[in-house]
Amino acid sequence: MRKDGPRWWEYEIAGIITEPGSTVRCKTGTWRSVKPVLDRQKCTGCKRCWLFCPEGCIRFPNGKESISIDYDYCKGCGICAAECRLKAINLVSENLS
Ligand code: SF4
Ligand code: SF4
Structure with a gap:
């Protein structure tokens, strides 16, 4: 292992x-081929991404400014990006080399 x-x-x-x-x-983040990246300028802190993430990888410990994605466990499913109505999460390719 x-x-x-x-x-x-x-x-x-x-x-x-x-x-x-x-x-x-x-x-499980090692399984990812694409990675969600947050655009803090667009994010309003609505928590829709947090609600839909099946892995509980999106954290808001202290409101909008503290939003983070736990890449150790994020599998790159893209649900957060699809559910964000403001397109504040973009999926980018992982460097697989
Ligand atoms: S769904 Fe989009 S706007 Fe809402 S908290 Fe998540 S990233 Fe921010
Ligand atoms: S890509 Fe999937 S697992 Fe990763 S933060 Fe978004 S919803 Fe959660």
């Missing part, structure tokens, strides 16, 4: 959890 977490083929069959808390070590 790599230091930044397992690759998809290294998971248990059917993704079973073999020990409590082990999913925290699975940095």
Whole structure:
């Protein structure tokens, strides 16, 4: 297993959890091929992206100014970008080299 977490083929069959808390070590951000990037000028802090992110990767600890995306776990599904009505999240290609 790599230091930044397992690759998809290294998971248990059917993704079973073999020990409590082990999913925290699975940095699923390594699966990403595109990355959501926030345009803070456009963002109003409505939290629609936060509501729809299936991985809970979007955080607002202290209001709009503190919005962040946890790239350790963001899988790059693009739902946040699709749901943002102000187009404040853009998907950019990951550097896969
Ligand atoms: S949905 Fe768009 S405007 Fe709303 S908080 Fe997310 S990035 Fe900002
Ligand atoms: S790309 Fe998907 S997983 Fe990543 S922050 Fe957006 S909705 Fe969440």
